[in-house]
Amino acid sequence: MRQLIFATVASFGMVFCTPGADAIDVVESQIYSVSADKLWAEIRDFCSLKDWHPAIADCSKTTNNGFTHRTLVTSDGAKIKEVRYFHSDKTMTITYSILESPLPVIDYLSTMTVTPAGNGKTEFVWQGRFAAPQGKEKDATDIITSIYRAGLDNLVKKLAK
Numbered sequence: 001m002r003q004l005i006f007a008t009v010a011s012f013g014m015v016f017c018t019p020g021a022d023a024i025d026v027v028e029s030q031i032y033s034v035s036a037d038k039l040w041a042e043i044r045d046f047c048s049l050k051d052w053h054p055a056i057a058d059c060s061k062t063t064n065n066g067f068t069h070r071t072l073v074t075s076d077g078a079k080i081k082e083v084r085y086f087h088s089d090k091t092m093t094i095t096y097s098i099l100e101s102p103l104p105v106i107d108y109l110s111t112m113t114v115t116p117a118g119n120g121k122t123e124f125v126w127q128g129r130f131a132a133p134q135g136k137e138k139d140a141t142d143i144i145t146s147i148y149r150a151g152l153d154n155l156v157k158k159l160a161k
Contacts, residue, residue: 024141027127028148034159036122040092040114042155043124046070046084052158053151069099078102098130104140105130124152 032039042052046068047059058073068087072080080103086095092114098105110128117123126148132140 022137023129023131024137024144025127025129026141026144026148027125028145028152029123029125030152030156031117032122032124032156032159033120034122035120036092036114036116039122039124039155039159040089042159043112043114044087044089044092044094046087046094046096049151052155053147054154055147055150103143104132104136105144106133107131124155126152 042048047061047070049070049072050056050059055074056072057075060071062069064083068084070082070084072082074080078101080101081099082096083099084094084096086093093111095109095111097110098108101108108128108130110126113125113127115123115125128144128148130140130144
């Protein structure tokens with residue numbers, strides 16, 4: 001049942017945006033000099049974001065109707081509530097959505113994927129699709145891009161230790 005719900009959310013969520021708003025896609029990726037298993041171990045837990053993203057100070061998890069929810073607290077005290085729709089250790093994938101946040105995004109759906117890249121290296125792709133309030137499209141794109149980039153870059157430092 002959860003797979004069916006995920007498939008439905010993914011198929012509609014990745015294309016559905018508020019009427020009149022165009023979907024915005026942001027994709028950031030990074031190659032790491034570690035195995036996929038090691039990188040996945042760093043990010044696989046839905047609350048591990050607090051351990052590797054420099055803007056996240058805290059995270060708490062709950063379960064509701066079989067789905068994991070998290071509340072992130074940023075270093076400046078803002079709260080972001082999200083729900084995880086899909087998690088697979090086999091494909092090293094997490095898909096989640098923002099339920100509430102101060103970010104200028106609407107219908108935000110994101111996927112993080114870890115993939116072996118050969119020669120002991122691994123690629124981490126963080127992608128999202130969302131809409132933004134009219135006139136805020138560039139701001140939303142820049143903010144999400146910077147969030148993804150900060151996390152990916154900080155993981156380079158963390159994994160180098």
